[in-house]
Amino acid sequence: MSIRVESFAALLPQGIAGPLGIRPWDEGQAGPGDVRRDQVLNKPYPAFGKLMLADRLAFAAASVALAGRTIANKDSTAITLGISAGSLSTDMRYMESVIAGFPSPAIFSATLPSSAIADIAIYYGLKGPNRVVAGNGASGLTALELAVSLLKTKKASAVLSLCVYAVEAQDAASPLAGGAAAASNAFALLLSLQPGNGGTAMRLSASFSAVGKEGAPARDELYFTELIRLVREQKGGIIEAASCDVAATLSLAKEE
Amino acid sequence: MEPLIDTLKRQIIAVLKLSDLKPEDIDADAPLIGAGLGLDSIDSLELIVLLEKEYGVTVPDANTGRQVFASVRSLASYIEQNRSKG
Numbered sequence: 001m002s003i004r005v006e007s008f009a010a011l012l013p014q015g016i017a018g019p020l021g022i023r024p025w026d027e028g029q030a031g032p033g034d035v036r037r038d039q040v041l042n043k044p045y046p047a048f049g050k051l052m053l054a055d056r057l058a059f060a061a062a063s064v065a066l067a068g069r070t071i072a073n074k075d076s077t078a079i080t081l082g083i084s085a086g087s088l089s090t091d092m093r094y095m096e097s098v099i100a101g102f103p104s105p106a107i108f109s110a111t112l113p114s115s116a117i118a119d120i121a122i123y124y125g126l127k128g129p130n131r132v133v134a135g136n137g138a139s140g141l142t143a144l145e146l147a148v149s150l151l152k153t154k155k156a157s158a159v160l161s162l163c164v165y166a167v168e169a170q171d172a173a174s175p176l177a178g179g180a181a182a183a184s185n186a187f188a189l190l191l192s193l194q195p196g197n198g199g200t201a202m203r204l205s206a207s208f209s210a211v212g213k214e215g216a217p218a219r220d221e222l223y224f225t226e227l228i229r230l231v232r233e234q235k236g237g238i239i240e241a242a243s244c245d246v247a248a249t250l251s252l253a254k255e256e
Numbered sequence: 257m258e259p260l261i262d263t264l265k266r267q268i269i270a271v272l273k274l275s276d277l278k279p280e281d282i283d284a285d286a287p288l289i290g291a292g293l294g295l296d297s298i299d300s301l302e303l304i305v306l307l308e309k310e311y312g313v314t315v316p317d318a319n320t321g322r323q324v325f326a327s328v329r330s331l332a333s334y335i336e337q338n339r340s341k342g
Binding site: 036037044045046048049050102103104105106109 | 274275276277299301302308309
């Protein structure tokens with residue numbers, strides 16, 4: 001049994017990576033947190049500017065992964081999201097508006113870890129099940145496992161699996177952050193099930209050992225970076241637009 | 257009223273972070289909510305906050321809100337009528 005990586009995206013300090021290659025940030029852009037609509041979406045979307053950091057990163061990664069793709073069955077395309085610090089920075093911005101005497105309805109509506117899923121599902125019309133995991137270092141990996149589970153159990157024909165780190169610098173210093181580091185990056189994998197082998201209780205294991213330090217859990221950020229590197233290398237470097245339809249295959253090891 | 261309309265267009269873009277829009281893209285007579293500018297109910301709440309914060313003007317009920325947010329021009333008119341009452 002394999003999971004096909006139909007497409008992918010990563011918003012990293014180096015730039016935006018997707019099936020078409022890596023595009024560095026423009027001069028003056030500090031990184032993923034500064035991503036503009038025109039860098040990830042080729043048509044106007046006025047609401048993009050309203051998205052809070054976590055939602056903007058997730059939407060941007062999803063848009064790069066879904067760019068130019070026709071989703072066969074939107075009704076059964078699921079979304080899973082691992083978001084390490086939940087909606088922490090959004091919550092902080094909302095509290096600031098409360099303290100200032102004018103609570104912001106727009107920010108309040110995004111004070112949920114699942115907020116990004118709603119933005120993506122509505123914009124792209126994805127009506128399959130969705131799951132969100134907000135729990136520190138391995139949220140993205142857990143979301144990825146949930147994606148595999150949704151595919152295995154036929155609850156989804158495809159899954160857009162996202163991993164987002166979104167903590168603004170001023171919030172990392174707050175006691176409320178619980179030690180979360182300042183970060184802004186995002187990963188997206190569009191997955192589908194590829195028949196073969198069969199079996200139950202499969203667990204993603206590809207390349208995990210390559211990035212985890214001995215005796216210490218690897219941050220899923222490193223895992224995703226490595227995963228996307230592997231996907232790209234299977235295509236012999238940068239995946240060209242023409243070869244995007246020939247999706248890479250990740251092997252899954254059987255869990256004992 | 258035209259200067260206020262221009263100011264409101266800039267404020268709407270700034271408050272709602274409509275980064276793809278410029279003031280000249282907004283038709284002063286087009287509906288703000290739904291068709292026209294395409295704002296949603298959360299946006300209208302944000303505009304109510306803008307009215308209170310910047311102009312000290314409140315929208316007392318939903319019926320008034322529907323009239324006020326019919327267009328940028330009606331919004332400006334409402335501000336001009338109610339600002340002087342404060």
